[in-house]
Amino acid sequence: MSLVVRPGLGAAVVVAILLSGCQSSSPEPSVAEPSASADAGLPVGSAHVLWDTPGEVGITVTIPAAGWGGGYGGGILVKSDNADPPDGSGVIVFQGPLYVYGDPCHWSTTTPDTPATTVDELVAALSAQASRDAEAPMDVTVGGYSGTEITLHVPDDAVFSECDQDTFGSWTVPQGQDPYRYHQGPGQIDEVYVLDVDGVLVVIDIGHYAGTPEPDMVEAESIVNSATFQLP
Numbered sequence: 001m002s003l004v005v006r007p008g009l010g011a012a013v014v015v016a017i018l019l020s021g022c023q024s025s026s027p028e029p030s031v032a033e034p035s036a037s038a039d040a041g042l043p044v045g046s047a048h049v050l051w052d053t054p055g056e057v058g059i060t061v062t063i064p065a066a067g068w069g070g071g072y073g074g075g076i077l078v079k080s081d082n083a084d085p086p087d088g089s090g091v092i093v094f095q096g097p098l099y100v101y102g103d104p105c106h107w108s109t110t111t112p113d114t115p116a117t118t119v120d121e122l123v124a125a126l127s128a129q130a131s132r133d134a135e136a137p138m139d140v141t142v143g144g145y146s147g148t149e150i151t152l153h154v155p156d157d158a159v160f161s162e163c164d165q166d167t168f169g170s171w172t173v174p175q176g177q178d179p180y181r182y183h184q185g186p187g188q189i190d191e192v193y194v195l196d197v198d199g200v201l202v203v204i205d206i207g208h209y210a211g212t213p214e215p216d217m218v219e220a221e222s223i224v225n226s227a228t229f230q231l232p
Contacts, residue, residue, distance in 0.1 A: 058230035086211035094203040100125035105163035147195035
């Protein structure tokens with residue numbers, strides 16, 4: 001398993017999540033395996049610091065069941081050390097402006113000139129993204145902050161070798177490596193929570209597949225809904 005993350009785990013924002021790839025808003029992304037705690041699993045019921053970067057919104061979540069692992073503050077959680085097809089699952093976090101590619105397969109030529117900086121802008125860009133088969137957005141509230149949830153799909157018949165650099169990517173960040181959020185395989189599903197946390201754009205992404213066990217999905221959603229935010 002490999003999820004893209006920012007330096008420090010690192011992870012945030014989580015690893016290639018089966019999610020596909022993902023990296024934090026830090027300008028120096030890296031790829032890293034989960035920390036040793038991922039093997040043992042974080043304590044059930046514990047408060048886990050999911051995001052801890054100076055000057056950014058802190059995020060703390062509650063671990064609902066055994067088997068969830070991730071480094072302190074790295075922005076990534078993975079179930080049973082498996083974020084890969086056909087049954088993996090994970091949670092990733094992003095903050096700040098995001099450049100949403102017009103076409104995830106041909107991302108190098110469809111990067112917008114300006115990033116999405118608000119909930120509405122990001123959701124509109126994701127809804128219009130080629131081949132993602134976006135479902136109707138829904139209003140959500142997480143940790144007392146309002147936002148929108150939108151579910152996206154990587155086509156089951158996507159051929160990554162026909163994409164730019166053999167990579168299917170969703171978005172990048174200012175001064176970030178392209179693509180900053182990339183995917184691991186056809187059929188990946190992303191449940192993307194887009195929130196306005198005191199004026200800061202915060203994105204929490206549950207990555208999974210059609211074969212991901214339902215209990216794992218329930219736990220992932222519980223993690224997101226348990227989130228509390230600490231303003232910088």
